[in-house]
Amino acid sequence: MKSFFTNRISVIKKVIAIQNLPSIFLCRMSSSRMRGSSVFYLDSHLHGNEARKILVIKNMKAFTLVETLVAVLIITTVILGPLTVALNASSYARQTKDVMTATYLAQEATELLHHLQESIYLKCVGDTTVNSICQATDPDGNGIYEMPSETAWRVFKGYLSASPSCFDSVGCSYDFIDMTSNEFTTPTKYLSTSSSCSSLYLASTGLYMCAGTRGVSGAPTFFTRKVQVESIPTFSGLDANYNDDLRVTSTVTFRRSNGYTRSIKLVDFLHIHK
Numbered sequence: 001m002k003s004f005f006t007n008r009i010s011v012i013k014k015v016i017a018i019q020n021l022p023s024i025f026l027c028r029m030s031s032s033r034m035r036g037s038s039v040f041y042l043d044s045h046l047h048g049n050e051a052r053k054i055l056v057i058k059n060m061k062a063f064t065l066v067e068t069l070v071a072v073l074i075i076t077t078v079i080l081g082p083l084t085v086a087l088n089a090s091s092y093a094r095q096t097k098d099v100m101t102a103t104y105l106a107q108e109a110t111e112l113l114h115h116l117q118e119s120i121y122l123k124c125v126g127d128t129t130v131n132s133i134c135q136a137t138d139p140d141g142n143g144i145y146e147m148p149s150e151t152a153w154r155v156f157k158g159y160l161s162a163s164p165s166c167f168d169s170v171g172c173s174y175d176f177i178d179m180t181s182n183e184f185t186t187p188t189k190y191l192s193t194s195s196s197c198s199s200l201y202l203a204s205t206g207l208y209m210c211a212g213t214r215g216v217s218g219a220p221t222f223f224t225r226k227v228q229v230e231s232i233p234t235f236s237g238l239d240a241n242y243n244d245d246l247r248v249t250s251t252v253t254f255r256r257s258n259g260y261t262r263s264i265k266l267v268d269f270l271h272i273h274k
Helices: 002-019 065-126 148-161 176-180
Strands: 037-044 053-058 201-203 218-220 224-232 245-255 261-270
Touching (some): 065 148
């Protein structure tokens, strides 16, 4: 405490010396506690009728360790709260985008089969010439030939069963170009486990493609697609091959940002056109 007042008196003397005040006498100095602050009073008597001058020196209030920790805690809470919300929102947005993309890819696979079936049907209805893929046959050998719709259904199923068959348990895979480049020849397909279409590439055209035999320049993705076709007979007898339904299961698997894999499965049914 003694050194504390000694330091304050030294400061006061320096202030008086700088102000060039004449004949100053230190008369009284006291301290009062005011929430961690000390106020010092200096009484100075000047010659003649000059008024008393009072010099007040007040030290600044200091932060304690508890106050500092509380301030840091408040600032951290204010910053980390919105930051956590922003990070979670970004993660949810990415996951939602991946799920939507996988759903569209699964739907694309079934829509491509619908397109192939419709294309073959329209060709067979208007083209029954010899050596055409739509040339009618007599499956029973009784002189009764297929109707154009039956021929189209037979050709369509033949495309799907051609090696590699989509009727196998392994399933097949294909892309937009494979199914639309030439509807009147057996389309290119791959085993779902083949390296030719182990994952889809995002081409510069914005299409998701198999590498295949063409070679696709683009960015590889984490999306893989498998298509399985199953024949479901609805009638027995001679017309069973023309009256069955095809159940198509399209499965798209992708790896999420957290490392886990997720699959989107879409089931559709194809029927013969009458």
